[in-house]
Amino acid sequence: DAGITQSPRHKVTETGTPVTLRCHQTENHRYMYWYRQDPGHGLRLIHYSYGVKDTDKGEVSDGYSVSRSKTEDFLLTLESATSSQTSVYFCAISGNRVENTEAFFGQGTRLTVV
């Protein structure tokens, strides 16, 4: 299995509080992604990173920010959590195109905002 770990695995938080989810990889892969998965919507891209300090928005980035200060860690922050952000969050990693690697996913973080 690819070395990718998400933490925490489960979290319940109150509306209006900040929340940070962590994705840690040991594969030295260049690309990292954050998705949310909701019934009827599949996986939707929140933000992604193509290198240290290089990030870009996905299709559902409002209310989320990310940071990548080193290759192995990609943090997703909900500045002020809302009930609409209750979801399962997945991190994914992918190598560079020369290596032609498929994407690997973490086990997910189930976030409940009450």
Next chain:
Amino acid sequence: KQEVTQIPAALSVPEGENLVLNCSFTDSAIYNLQWFRQDPGKGLTSLLLIQSSQREQTSGRLNASLDKSSGRSTLYIAASQPGDSATYLCAVEMDSSYKLIFGSGTRLLVRP
């Protein structure tokens, strides 16, 4: 904006049947297409990756094809087994932006 569609949304078949899952995308400027499997409560597992220059890839009982110009891919599963029951998702990596865009998936049930 790239849109990825998977049909059907759900499928139930008896064990042993051969089946085809479909994936279509609106923007043909893709770098590759990947098929994934997701078991309930789990993360995604990569099944097959097809480069945009390729027509198909095979792994065991799985065969994936890609027609980039028409924006279509199919995943063929031969001699289905109950253990194949899962949700199957396709995703395209965009050529210029490295974005990985997913379809909503096909939920497959193989009945013993």
